[in-house]
Each structure stands twice: as C-alpha cells, then as structure tokens.
Amino acid sequence: MSQPSTAGGRILEGIRVLDCSIAMAGPFAAQRLGDLGADVIKVEPTTGEWQRHAAAGGARGNRINVSFMSLNRNKRSLAVDLKSEKGREVLYRLVAESDVFLQNYRPGVAARLGVDYETLSAINPALVYVSISGYGEDGPYRDRPGQDLLLQALSGAMLSSGAAGTPPQAAGQYLVDAVTASTAFEAVIAALLHRERTGEGQQVSVNMLDVITTLQMQEISVYTMGGVPQERSAEPHAHVYIKSPYGTFASADGYLALAMPHLPTLGELIDEPSFADMDGEIDGWTRRDEIFATVAEKLRGRTTQEWLDVLLPAGVWVAPVYSYADLVADPQIAHNGTFVEYDHPTEGHVRTPGFPYRFSKTPARIDRGAPLAGEHTREILVELGVAPDDVDGLVEAGVVAVAEV
Numbered sequence: 001m002s003q004p005s006t007a008g009g010r011i012l013e014g015i016r017v018l019d020c021s022i023a024m025a026g027p028f029a030a031q032r033l034g035d036l037g038a039d040v041i042k043v044e045p046t047t048g049e050w051q052r053h054a055a056a057g058g059a060r061g062n063r064i065n066v067s068f069m070s071l072n073r074n075k076r077s078l079a080v081d082l083k084s085e086k087g088r089e090v091l092y093r094l095v096a097e098s099d100v101f102l103q104n105y106r107p108g109v110a111a112r113l114g115v116d117y118e119t120l121s122a123i124n125p126a127l128v129y130v131s132i133s134g135y136g137e138d139g140p141y142r143d144r145p146g147q148d149l150l151l152q153a154l155s156g157a158m159l160s161s162g163a164a165g166t167p168p169q170a171a172g173q174y175l176v177d178a179v180t181a182s183t184a185f186e187a188v189i190a191a192l193l194h195r196e197r198t199g200e201g202q203q204v205s206v207n208m209l210d211v212i213t214t215l216q217m218q219e220i221s222v223y224t225m226g227g228v229p230q231e232r233s234a235e236p237h238a239h240v241y242i243k244s245p246y247g248t249f250a251s252a253d254g255y256l257a258l259a260m261p262h263l264p265t266l267g268e269l270i271d272e273p274s275f276a277d278m279d280g281e282i283d284g285w286t287r288r289d290e291i292f293a294t295v296a297e298k299l300r301g302r303t304t305q306e307w308l309d310v311l312l313p314a315g316v317w318v319a320p321v322y323s324y325a326d327l328v329a330d331p332q333i334a335h336n337g338t339f340v341e342y343d344h345p346t347e348g349h350v351r352t353p354g355f356p357y358r359f360s361k362t363p364a365r366i367d368r369g370a371p372l373a374g375e376h377t378r379e380i381l382v383e384l385g386v387a388p389d390d391v392d393g394l395v396e397a398g399v400v401a402v403a404e405v
Contacts, residue, residue, distance in 0.1 A: 010036060010037025010362060010365075011036045011037055011359065011362045012033060012036040012037040012038040013037040013038075015033070015037075015038040015039070015099045015100065015192065016038065016039045016040075016041065016094075016097065016098040016099050016100070017030055017033050017034070017038045017039065017040045017041070017098070017099065017100040017101075017102060017188075018041055018043055018091075018094055018095065018098050018100065018101045018102065019040055019041065019042045019043065019075065019102050020043045020044075020082075020101065020102065020103040020105070020115065021102050021103055021104040021132065022049050022050045022051060022104065023050060023051055023104070023177070024051070024071060024148075024174055024177040024178070024181065025104060025132055025176075025177045025178075025180040025181045025184065025208065026102055026103065026104040026132050026181070026184070027042075027049075027051065027071040027072055027181075028071050028177070028178065028181035029102065029130075029132075029180075029181040029182070029184035029185045029188070030042070030075065030102055031071055031072060031073060031074060031075065032181070032182075032185040033100070033185065033188060034073065034074030034075055035073075035074055035355055035364040035365070035366070036362075036364055037362075037364075038099075038100075039076070040074060040075040040076070041075065041076050041077075041078050041094065041098075041376070041380060042072060042075045042076065042077045042078065042371065043078050043080060043082070043091060043094075044077060044078070044079055044080075044373055044374075045079065045080075045081065045082075046079045046080065046081050046373075046374065046398065046400065046401035047079075047373070047401075048079065048373035048374075049068070049373070051065075051067050051068045051071065051072075052064070052065065052068045052373060054067060055067055061346075061347050062346050062347055062348070063346045063347070063372060064344075064346060064347055064370055064372065068370055069344070069347060069350070069352075069369065069370045070352060070370075071370075072370035072371065073352075073366055073368065073369050073370050074366060074367055074368060075368070075370065075371060076368075076371060076375070076376035076379065076380060077371035077372065077373055077374055077375045077376050077377070077403075078090075078094075078374070078376060078377050078380045078381075078400070079373045079374030079377050079400055079401035079402070079403070080377070080399065080400045080401075081398065081399050081400070082113050082114075082115065083113065084398075084399050086394065086397070086399045087399050087400070088113070088114050088115075090381065090384070090386075090394075090399070090400065091115065092120075092123055093384050094380070094384065095120050095123050095124050095127065096123050096124050097384075098124065098127065099126070099127070099128060099192065099195075100127070100128045100129075100130065100188055100192070101115075101120055101127055101128070101129045101130065102130045102132070102184070102188070103115065103130070103131055103132070104131070104132035104133065105131075106133075106143070107133060107137050107138070107142045107143065110131070117129045117131070117203040121201060121203070124201065125200075125201055126195060126199060126200070126201040127201040128188060128191040128192060128195060128201050128202065128204065129201070129202070129203045129204065130184055130187060130188055130191075130203075130204045130205075130206065131203065131204070131205050131206070132180060132184055132206045132207070132208075133146060133205070133206075133207045133208070134146015134147070134151065134207065134208050134209065135207055135208070135209045136205075136207045136209070136210070137205060137207075141209070146207075146208050146209075148174045148175065148176045148177045148208075149170055151176040151208045151209060151212050152170050152171060152175060152176055152212065153168070153170075154209065155176075155209070155212040155213055155216065156216070156220070156230070157171075157212065157216060158170060159230055159232065159240075160216075160219060160230060160239050160240050160241070161232075161236075161237065161238050161239050161240070161247075162232060162236050162237075163232060163233070163234055163235055163236040163237075164231075164232040164233055164234055165234075166236070175212070176208050176211065176212045177208075179211050179212065179215055180206060180208045180211045180212075183206055183211050184204075184206045187204045187206055188204070191204050219239075219241055222241050228241065233288055233289050234289045235247075235288070235289045235292035235293055235296075236292075237288065237292060238257075238259075242259075242260060243260060243280055243281070243284030243285050243288065244284050244285075244287070244288040244289070244291040244292045244295075245258055245260075245261065245266075245291055245292050245295040246258070246259055246260055247292065248321055249295060249296050249299045249300075250296070250299065250300055251299055251300065251302060251303055251304040251306075251307055252300060252301065252302055252303045252304075252306075253303045253304060254303070254304040254320065254321065255304065255320075255321035256299065256304050256307055256308070256318055256319065256320055256321060257318065257319050257320075257321055258295065258299075258311075258316070258317070258318050259317040259318070260280070260284075260317060261311075261316045261317065261318075262280060262316075263275040263278040263279075263280045263283065263284065263291070264276050264277070264278065265314060265315075265316065266295070266316060269310055269311060269314055269316065270295065270298040270299070271298070272294060272295075272298055274294070275291075275294075278291075304320050304321075305320075308320065328351075337354065338353060338354060339351055339352065339353060339354055340352060340353075340354035340355075340366060342366050342369065344369035344370075345369075345405045346372065346405060347369065350369060371403075372403035372405065373401065373403055374400065374401040374402045374403045375402075375403045375404075375405060377391075377395075377400050377401060377402045377403075378391055378402050381394070381400070
C-alpha cells in the first residue's frame with residue numbers, strides 16, 4: 001500500500017486500543033487514535049461488524065463497503081466470538097496487554113458478555129475503559145435506540161433554523177455521531193494523560209444526548225440564561241438567535257450563504273436604499289423577515305460568482321454553497337492537503353478525507369486501510385503466544401475467523 005506520509009514519529013505509538021464498537025461514533029473515535037499511531041485492534045464478530053453489511057449510499061465496494069472503509073483505517077481486525085468462553089479468554093489476554101478499551105454496546109450488553117469495566121479493570125487496573133451510549137448508562141431512556149437523526153430531533157437543534165410552519169430539518173451530516181466520536185477521542189487522550197501522571201486507569205462514559213446538548217452551549221444558554229424564546233419566523237433564517245440577514249440565498253445560477261452583514265453597507269452593494277438608515281442590532285431583529293425577503297429578491301439578480309466579486313472585497317461575510325464536487329476541487333482544500341490518497345489491496349485506489357490536525361514533528365499517517373473481517377486474527381493471536389496449531393483449532397471450532405487478502 002502506498003502511504004501519504006511516512007515521516008516523523010507517532011504520538012500514540014506504543015498505545016494499544018481494543019475497538020469493540022460498531023456503526024460510526026466508536027469506530028470513528030478509534031480511527032482517530034490509529035491515525036496518531038496507536039495499535040488499534042478492531043474486535044468484531046466472526047461474521048464481521050454490523051457496518052460491514054450496511055452500505056451508506058449503496059456504495060458496496062469489492063470486499064469492503066465505503067462506510068466501513070471510511071471509519072476503520074489504521075486498524076487490525078480480530079474476528080472472535082465473544083459469546084464463547086474461549087473467545088472471551090482471547091479478549092482477556094489482549095486486555096492484559098492493552099491501554100484502551102472502547103465499546104458502544106447497548107446498556108447491559110457489556111456485562112452479559114463479561115467485558116464490563118469491573119471485569120476488565122480487575123484484569124488490568126491501568127485500563128482506560130470508554131463506554132459510548134445513546135442516552136446514558138441508566139435512566140428512563142437507557143434502552144432507546146441511540147441513532148443520529150433521533151438525537152438531533154431530541155436535542156432541540158432542528159428548531160433553531162428554517163421557517164415557521166415548515167418541517168424541522170436535520171443536518172446534512174451524521175452530526176451527532178461525528179461529534180460524539182470527537183468527544184470520545186478527546187476523552188481518551190485526557191484519560192491517558194491522567195494515567196501517565198498517576199498510573200490510574202478509569203472508566204469514561206460518553207453519551208450522545210449530552211454531547212449534542214453541550215455542543216449547543218451558546219444557543220441553549222441564550223434560552224436558559226437570557227430568556228430568549230426559540231421562535232422561528234416566516235422566512236427561512238439559518239438560526240433563530242442570529243439577526244437578519246443570515247442564511248442561504250438563491251442567486252441566478254446557484255446559492256450563496258450570507259452572514260450578519262452591516263446593513264447600510266449591504267444596502268449600498270445590492271442597491272437597496274432602504275437599508276441605509278437601519279441599525280442591525282435593532283432592525284436586524286425587529287424587521288427580520290422583511291430584511292431577509294428583500295435580500296433574497298435582490299440576490300436572485302446576479303450569479304453567485306458575480307456577488308462574490310462584489311461582496312467579498314467589501315468585507316461582507318459571504319461564501320458559495322458548494323456541492324461535494326465543488327469541495328474536492330477547491331483550491332484551499334488542495335493547498336491544505338485535506339484529502340489523502342492511497343492504494344488498498346482489495347478496494348483499489350482510495351481518495352478520502354485525511355486528518356483534522358497537524359503536528360510538525362509527529363504527523364498522522366495511514367499505515368493500512370480498513371481490514372477485512374479477521375484479516376489479522378492469526379497475527380494477533382501469535383503475538384499473544386498462541387501456537388499456530390492452536391490458532392487452527394480455534395478457527396475450526398468457530399471461535400475465531402480469519403480472512404486472506
């Protein structure tokens with residue numbers, strides 16, 4: 001496999017992570033750790049993790065679908081049946097030699113499998129044990145499905161944008177999953193720092209409901225502390241707590257986003273004299289729909305690029321609304337090196353988003369693409385001291401599974 005970068009050390013080199021999570025939030029968090037050099041072992045059922053069988057967008061790939069590929073690079077796969085005693089014995093041996101255990105089982109499942117914090121911390125007191133759940137480990141919602149769209153709805157976020165009387169709109173990303181992954185990644189790093197200082201492992205709990213609620217720190221505080229109601233108005237403003245004009249507007253050939261311009265300046269640029277005497281801190285709220293509708297009508301008269309040429313030099317906060325095709329061709333994206341490219345042994349040439357951080361001495365890199373289910377089972381068991389003949393016996397008994405590239 002060709003590598004985007006092989007220079008520099010690895011910040012998390014020597015850290016072993018056991019990734020027992022499924023779907024997006026947990027695997028994405030573990031992938032971030034792998035990007036920084038951790039030895040991430042994806043512990044999955046012998047039939048493979050759920051995401052291997054659920055192809056977002058129908059992008060199925062050759063032997064690995066794109067959903068799984070995108071969330072599981074820089075990992076080795078151990079395919080093992082944790083419902084069997086011999087399978088748990090394999091896991092316990094790994095736990096004794098690992099630093100982080102990450103799971104997002106439904107509440108109660110970890111205990112039934114014998115992989116709860118109490119059990120694993122008794123094997124390795126220095127273990128950082130991370131549990132991700134939808135709503136928390138207990139409480140009235142503990143058994144509800146922790147799915148991204150449902151959490152967006154429950155969080156109140158959907159009613160902070162759009163027009164009154166129209167259906168609430170979800171984000172165009174798997175927002176709660178992605179932010180939960182980043183939160184779990186952050187928590188692992190903090191817990192490892194604590195362990196470095198004290199030698200103590202600990203349990204870390206992250207739930208999606210708290211994550212999406214605390215993400216709205218400023219907005220919700222405007223309601224709880226400022227007493228400002230969350231009221232959508234007639235025009236489709238991008239946020240109920242931002243003065244007009246604020247949102248996306250149609251141009252003659254596309255769309256552009258406009259954020260909190262100085263109204264007299266904007267009026268001059270779009271040839272709207274009524275804005276000349278307006279005060280954005282007053283009129284931007286009290287005449288919100290009127291201003292939005294006026295701006296919308298004016299901006300339809302020119303192309304997106306024509307408006308960018310007029311507004312950007314004047315210091316107005318404006319941007320084109322991109323498609324993914326536009327994004328991947330953007331010159332700033334190219335300059336930043338936002339995407340990475342490499343060759344995968346079964347899926348061919350891969351172009352995918354890279355890393356959200358930059359380190360001058362210890363850059364992230366891709367050592368391997370997403371594995372096949374059980375691709376590294378034999379390798380990992382041999383590292384644990386299991387004799388090759390005994391590995392063959394475990395395979396024949398269905399305790400573990402192996403895959404050949």
